[in-house]
Amino acid sequence: MRSKKHQPTGYMHPDHPKPITRRQLMAQGFLGTSGAILAPSILSVFSQRALGADAGTALVCTSTSTGGRMVPVLIFDLAGGGNIAGSNVIVGGKGGQSDILPAGSYSTIGLTGAKEPAAAGVTVNKEYGLAFHPDSPMLAGMNSVTTAATRANVEGVLFCAQSNDDTGNNPHNPLYWLAKGGLTGSLVSLVGSNASASGGNSAAPASSIDPSKQPSRITRPSDGSGLVNPGKLATILGAGGAADSAGVKKVMDAIKMMSEAKLTQFNAQDVPTQVQDLIRCGYINSSEYLSKFTPAALDATQDAMVKALYPQIGTDGGQNTAGTIAKLVLDGYAGAGVVSLGGYDYHGQSRAATGAKDREAGVLIGRALELAAQKKTPVMIYVYTDGGVSCAGGGDWAGDSGQRSATFALVYNPTAKTPTRNNNRQIGAYTAAGAVDKTAAVIGDNVETLSIALVANWLALHGREGELAKVAGSNPFGANLEKYLAFMKLT
Secondary structure, eight states, X not given: OOOGGGSOTTTOOTTSOOOOSHHHHHHTTSOSSTTSSSOHHHHXXXXXXXXXXXXXXXXXXXXXXXXXXXXXXXXEEETTOOOOBTTTBOOOSTTOTTSOXXXXXXXXXXXXXXXXXXXXXOOOEEEESEEEOXXXXXXXXXXXXXXXXXXXXXXXXXXXXOOOSSOTTSOOOXXXXXXXXXXXXXXXXXXXXXXXXXXXXXOOOGXXXXXXXXXXXXXXXXXXXGGGOHHHHHHHTTOOSHXXXXXXXXXXXXXXXXXXXXXXXXXTSOHHHHHHHHHHHXXXXXXXXXXXXXXXXXXXXXXXXXXXXXXXTTTOHHHHHHHHHHHHHHTTSEEEEEEEEOOOOOTTOOHHHHHHHXXXXXXXXHHHHHHHHHXXXXXXXXXXXXXXXXXXXXXXXXXXXXXXXXXXEEEEOSSSOOOBSTTOOEESOBOTXXXXXXXXXXXXXXXXXXXXXXXXXXXXXXXXXXGHHHHHSOXXXXXXXXXXXXXXXXX
16 A cells, blocks of 8 residues: 555545545546546556456447548537627518518617618628628627638528526536537547536536536636646555556557447446456557547647637636637547537626627637638538527617527538528528517527537538437427538538
């Protein structure tokens, strides 16, 4: 037994037994989220040093290739209840974005008569496929950091759905369903900026949550590189020498080389069976892990593309979080990530102040799109806010109004703009009163169904929309699913 002077500082508690189970590991700070690079069962192996029992042979030793990568997803969670439909993204009636509402309908969502989409001199911006108001601060932010070539390969869709105001209980976040659909990373499935089950401010639908995939919290570049710090991992697990360090590396190699399906099967086995399979299949002989996934390789401050687009990364908190999460997701280390941005509680705020916040969000969205373009990888970006806001006569924002909420998604494809289905860029509709039409679509008054609609559109990018019920647990759209899809399969 090691003496106390060798106990890892800040992890072991003198009045607690050595952690063995996942619950004990979490309680003593060893395992905060599923972002730990090792499966919980393997953590138990190292904690117990139980490396030799005889067992069955459930794992099939075949090729470790995971095939083509699925489209990664970046989510921007605007906490507070900001404005999306109207003064940023154009919203229309049941006929879609081009079905402009009657004169005066846009006054409560931020547009005076002279600024309404049909007004003289107002030219709607369609550079991103999805129509934006030409005076949109969010659009201005996006355009300030993207090239025309990048914008030409972006397509989008607006979802008209109301949500509750000023609460994190809106089940906006679809991360877990995306992971269940097969979206994963080479290191972790999910990452997020907040220490929450969803990784962001708004909740994930309760039925979607898989505790084994809880997002790893990322707020700075060192959080990314820390995911693969063998020295720290060895210390936490109680490794005390060259032999133990080699053991940590071997298990890291094993997890890296497994496909998602194989890892799922592997995690369902008991510890002795896992260890026997690792040895039998030869996974422990690989050195790929330490050569490819070094802390430096994951350090956003050492990525020239990230540094160019996030010039203050390393010193600015917002750029630290957004830049690091974007890198992890776009480089494939994580399948999906959420960046929560505070300060989007707009009621009682001036248009100048809220416009600055919209532009801030737009800049971060644009940087992610441009980074995807430079890295030549597709990406889906999803933007939502908890609740909504209304104003009087198109002036300053007067009060919370969840019935004036909306979300939108953008898809960047390196090779060409993703085709839309029947030119459909709006799902749901607004009424002539400038509010969500709750009867136009089943997402109108149900945020969880809205989240499922986003998942359906992500699946459609892979030609897998028929698997929606399997992934999300249900298909609330039934035979009308096609009406809730905006994107064709990515080519």
